[in-house]
Structure formats: structure tokens, C-alpha cells
Amino acid sequence: MNDAEEKSSFFGYLMRADYRFLQERDLGIDLYNSGYCGLAVFVLAVAVVTIFLLSIFHMIPRRRHVTILLPGTGCLAFAFGLLGTWLNHLRLEEVGKVLFNATGGTLPVNVSQQAAIVILPLATGIAVLIASLAGYIYLLAFWTSDLFRKQAEGKKQKGSVKTRAGR
Numbered sequence: 001m002n003d004a005e006e007k008s009s010f011f012g013y014l015m016r017a018d019y020r021f022l023q024e025r026d027l028g029i030d031l032y033n034s035g036y037c038g039l040a041v042f043v044l045a046v047a048v049v050t051i052f053l054l055s056i057f058h059m060i061p062r063r064r065h066v067t068i069l070l071p072g073t074g075c076l077a078f079a080f081g082l083l084g085t086w087l088n089h090l091r092l093e094e095v096g097k098v099l100f101n102a103t104g105g106t107l108p109v110n111v112s113q114q115a116a117i118v119i120l121p122l123a124t125g126i127a128v129l130i131a132s133l134a135g136y137i138y139l140l141a142f143w144t145s146d147l148f149r150k151q152a153e154g155k156k157q158k159g160s161v162k163t164r165a166g167r
Helices: 004-008 010-015 019-024 027-033 036-056 063-090 092-099 111-118 120-166
Strands: none
Touching: 010 063, 010 111, 019 111, 027 036, 027 092, 027 120, 036 063, 036 120, 063 092, 063 111, 063 120, 092 111, 111 120
16 A cells, blocks of 8 residues: 555555455454444444334334435445545555454455455445335335225225215
């Protein structure tokens, strides 16, 4: 990371990451060692799962709250993941001692393996965002089917009321 061109190209650094190296690491410890942003991404991931489960069982009373909470929490996790990855990339020499320690697994030997560890908060944030949007689409599918079912039942009840009144 001593090359100025390498430091300036954040996305180029992320594109050169060797993601197979993550198979040899403990991802939970690496996410914990990535700082407060990594912890925030983990907490937001738990929040997305909780919001989704509560909305499935209708514990959140209004659908508009779910439409704000679920995608909003996923976007917030993505933002924290991007911020954490960017900050760790900027000060890689300082946080490298904590990020690249032996407790997470084998030590990285080149820049692409280091980039795989640095990108972990961003990758987790992207996964949380995708999961929250998938959960939101899943809920929308069931909400619209309930809406159509209620409309069809309402039409049947109105039709049966008219026939009774005509007799």
C-alpha cells in the first residue's frame, strides 16, 4: 500500500481483492476487527432479520412502517459498510495491525488478500441490503395477494346482499 496510485484508486483496490482467501479466515472476527462500522453493519443485519420476522407475523401494526424500516435499514447497513471499508482503506497502515492479525485465520501475504479482508464490511452491507430488498419484495407479494383476496371477498358479499334485498 505504499504506492500513491494504489491508495487513490479505492474501487481498483476492491476489484483486485482475492475473495477465495476469505475461506481461510474467521469472518466474524474480521468483521469485529474492522471497527465500529463493521459492528454497526452486524447490528443492522440483526435488525433487518428482526424487522422481517416481526412483519411476517404482523407484529408491526402498519405496513407503512415496514416499507420504511426494512429497505431503510438495509440501505443504512450498506452505507455503514461502504464507510467502514473506505475508512479502513484510507488508513490501512494504522488499522492493518488489527485487521490482519492471526486470530482471524491465516495472515494475508499480498495486497489482494488484504483487500479481501478490508472489503468485508462492504460485502456484509451489500448482503444485508439485498436481503432487506428481497424480504420487502416478498412481503409486498403477500400484501398484494391479501389485498386482492379482501377485494374479491368484498365483491362477493356485496353481491349476496343485493340478491337478498331483491327477494
